[in-house]
Amino acid sequence: MNEMEMLFEALGIQLEKQRRSAVLAAFQPMAQEIAKLRSLDLTDVHPAVVFAPMPMSQQD
């Protein structure tokens, strides 16, 4: 298994080869936008999603 195959398997991407090309191509413009986020230093910013350990029925 080459490195690309290993990466796909690790990420759970179960696509046939011809689908992979189409999906990767379609993802490229979105990947470029997502990549912009990596330039931001948000080290001290808590994500907007916050874990709540209480069951829904017991939350205030």
Place this chain on the structure above:
Amino acid sequence: MRENPITRPIAELSADLRLGKLTSPDLVENALDRIATLDRKLESFVCLAEDARDQAAVADREIAQGRWRGPLHGVPVAVKDNYLTADMPSHAGTDAPGVHFARQDSTVVAKLREAGAVIIGKTRMHEFAWGNVTPPSKNPWDLSRVPGGSSGGSGAAVAARLVPVAMGSDTGGSIRIPAALCGTVGLKPTFGRVSRAGIVPHSWSLDHAGPLSYTVADSVYALNAISGHDPKDPGSARTDVPDFTAALGQPITDLRVGICRNHMFDSNQPDVDAAIDAAIRFYRDAGARLVEFELPILAFGLGAIFAIELSSSTAYHSRNLASGAVTGFTEDVRTLVEMGRLVTGPDYLKAEQLRRVLIDDLAKVFADVDVILGPTCPLTAWPIGEWTVRVGAQDESVLAASWRLTYPWNLAGLPAISLPCGFDSAGLPIGLQLASRPFDEMTLIRAADAYERGHRWKEMHPKV
């Protein structure tokens, strides 16, 4: 009985129903006749309730016995095909084999029934709420053009005056975009204001449920009926629900109207800019104070919503991916669902961090501003089958262009409304978008209602 009563707003219908000048069965029959005649061209409905006449008869009996439930009592209402219903099948816009949904009422449908509404049918949507086109539905203003999406069926049905209210869902703009392109009101409440329980999920932290309607007041009546905490929706807010009708007919002389000069006005069709400039002058002349500001963080918003939306949708469709049902999806939706696995965990969480920054930056804006005003879409309805359009100085994908101005309010969960504010040179509707603080739908409604009362756009509807 006046001709085509179903084309009248709910306030008028409700008054006549309560006084016995109009019956719910007559109203439902009128709606069904118009759907039978006009929807052959529009294809806005995917299913009609077999018991619509029975629902109307029950409503009529209750009203006659003095058991009036409120403005929606006896009024036909449609719901988007991703709202589960006990009496009609749900498909979430998909024909894929192996995908099934329960026959049970979503919380919103149950609340509408409790309010006495007649659930007359289900409207077409773009498959699994991905996409802004909603094939094969047509725009009632020009049948060669799209109604927008993903709640395009609801937009077309309301614009054509088939029903006064149709429910939609909005993850990046899917209530507001069809509202703008079809010339209706479309309201996305604050995240958590309206339960999503029983609505097929697209993205858990971005999905909102809300109405499309003839008028601002019609959306308000629906909002009153459907709001409130629901323990079945983990995102449902435990927040008091005011009577939103108290915001109707109120002055706006103290209103501070914010105009975000970056992002919202970067690249719009000239007719859109002209209509929004006129709306700004209206608010200024009505005594509101205009406050210009910028939100630099919006430069990163598209990447954030891509990361969140793609990964959420793929997570939701894990079962459909594992079973192979996804191979039955339309090509564009299949590709979107498959690519979510390419979004990494750290990128997703970075997007959620970006979201926190946006929320905090907006809170600072709202210290000086009550509502944020701008266009809903940078363009008007585009021809069916076209995927690229010239907006401003550049060619742009219609999908990228259409949601550019709406998705920020999904990222931030703000309440936002689109209402008609004019037409372009081809006679196609233009939408004005207002957004307000979280859970401040009262100010949003006050601002929107004042604009609507100051214009006659709501009286204009297409001849299908």
